[in-house]
Amino acid sequence: MSTATVFEIALAAVVLGLAIWTIAVPDTYSSTVGFVAYGLLVALIWVRLDAVDVALTEAAIGGGLGGVMLLGAAARLRGSEVTTAERCSLTVRLSAAILSASTAAVLAFAILLLPNPPPTLAPAAVSNAGATGMANPVTNVLMAFRGMDTMLEKVVLLLAIVGVWSLAADRNWGGRQGPRHEADPKGVLAFLARLLPPAGIVVGIYMLWTGADHPGGAFQGGAVLASMWLLVIMAGLADTPPVSSPRLRLVLVAGPGLFLAVGFGGLCFGAAFLAYPVAIAKPLIIGIEVAMTLTIAATLALLLAGAPERSVEP
Numbered sequence: 609m610s611t612a613t614v615f616e617i618a619l620a621a622v623v624l625g626l627a628i629w630t631i632a633v634p635d636t637y638s639s640t641v642g643f644v645a646y647g648l649l650v651a652l653i654w655v656r657l658d659a660v661d662v663a664l665t666e667a668a669i670g671g672g673l674g675g676v677m678l679l680g681a682a683a684r685l686r687g688s689e690v691t692t693a694e695r696c697s698l699t700v701r702l703s704a705a706i707l708s709a710s711t712a713a714v715l716a717f718a719i720l721l722l723p724n725p726p727p728t729l730a731p732a733a734v735s736n737a738g739a740t741g742m743a744n745p746v747t748n749v750l751m752a753f754r755g756m757d758t759m760l761e762k763v764v765l766l767l768a769i770v771g772v773w774s775l776a777a778d779r780n781w782g783g784r785q786g787p788r789h790e791a792d793p794k795g796v797l798a799f800l801a802r803l804l805p806p807a808g809i810v811v812g813i814y815m816l817w818t819g820a821d822h823p824g825g826a827f828q829g830g831a832v833l834a835s836m837w838l839l840v841i842m843a844g845l846a847d848t849p850p851v852s853s854p855r856l857r858l859v860l861v862a863g864p865g866l867f868l869a870v871g872f873g874g875l876c877f878g879a880a881f882l883a884y885p886v887a888i889a890k891p892l893i894i895g896i897e898v899a900m901t902l903t904i905a906a907t908l909a910l911l912l913a914g915a916p917e918r919s920v921e922p
Contacts (some may be wrong), residue, residue, distance in 0.1 A: 619649065619653065619656070620653075622649060623646065623649045623650065623653065626642055626645060626649065627646055629642055630642035630643050630646055636682045636685055636686070637679075637682045637683075640675070640678040640679055640681075640682045643674075643675070644670075644671050644674075644678070644679075645671075647666060647669075647670025647671035647674065647675065648667060648670075648671040650666055650670060651663040651664075651667035651670070651671060661746045661823045661824070661825065661828070663823075664815070664823060664824065665827060665828060665831070668827075668828055668831035668832065668835070669831060672831065672835050673831060673834060673835060673908055673912060676835075676838060676912055677911075677912045680912070730745070733745050733748060733753060736748075739752070739884075739886055740884065740889045740890060740893060741889055741890035742820050742821065742893065743820065743821035743822075744819060744820060744821050744823070744824075746823070746825070747819055747893070747897075751893045751896065752884065752893070755867075755882040756881070756882060758867075759867040759868065759871065759882070762863050762867065762903065762904075763864050765903070765904065765907045766860060766864055766903075768907070768911060769860065769910055769911055772785075772911060772914065772915055773785075773916060775915035776851075776916035776917070779919075780915075780916040780918060780919065781851075781916065782852035782916070783850055783851065783852075783916040783917070783918050783919045784847060784848045784850050784851075784916060784918045785851065785913035785914055785915065785916050785917065786841075786848055786913040786915075786917060787918075788844075788847060788918065789842050790844045791842070791843045791844045793844075797839075797842065797843045798844070798845065800839065801839045801840045801842070801843030801845050802843075802845070804836065804839060805836040805839065805840055808833070808835065808839075811832055812830070812833040812901070812905070813829065814829075815828045815829040815832060816828075816829035816830075816897060816898065816901045819897065820890070820894060820897075825897065826863075826896075826897040826900040826904060827904055829901045829905075830900070830901045830902070830905040830908065831904065831905075833901065833905035834904070834905040834906075834907075834908035834909040837905065837909045838909050838912060841909075841913070848910070851916055859902050859903060859906045860903055860907060862899040862902055862903050863899045863900035863901075863902065863903030863904065864900075864903065865899075866895065866899040866900075867896050867899075867900070870882065870884070870892055870895075870896060
């Protein structure tokens, strides 16, 4: 048995054990911390499967921004934990466990029934990669071969932030999202909020730029930028912008708006909607990715900030 196999078995055992512990532990905060650790370990599994793009997304969303959101929810729920008498009965918990185990067994059985080798469009994607000038096959698939799906995903993000804004009370409409955070200016959080953002911004821009030829891209880069912005906000070094800000709204619509405009350009001057001219396909895709990075960073950060709770004044 090779060292890699031993590592994979140990990793699988730790992930399964952590998943069970996350579900079984009664304390909300402990369960949230377990879920964040679970997301980071799942990212390692994706790395072992050579799906680095998926690993970066899982680490950014499952272990990063999702963890921040759940920790915030756990902090708000602290003090209102259900009592032992209000907990689900043993029958309900056993039923949920049996249902979960049955679903996992069906999925495992379905995977075993897949043909070997499984059907794949990878050769076709690789053979047509030259049409965009991008060496990263994941970027080619997301931005060209299934560009419509990617564009609609960004529209869904935009609709999600509008949905969060709609939860605001009438008196707060147009105001700032979430509470005004105040941290000890000499504390660890404020220190990290001053230390990490410069490096995080460089990493986010690098992940955007390298996504053309290597793992990375707009979503991963935007997630890193969003986490840096949230860190500064949570440390009290900056405040969330008012949702009535024209500049904020321009950033939010920049990504899907440019994507849609390029799509109509292909419909008017090319063969079909989102048909990139071969000569300028790469500059067009990179331009869309830049706009989408800003949109994704702003959207993810503001989704975690919550509904507007305050007036425009800081």
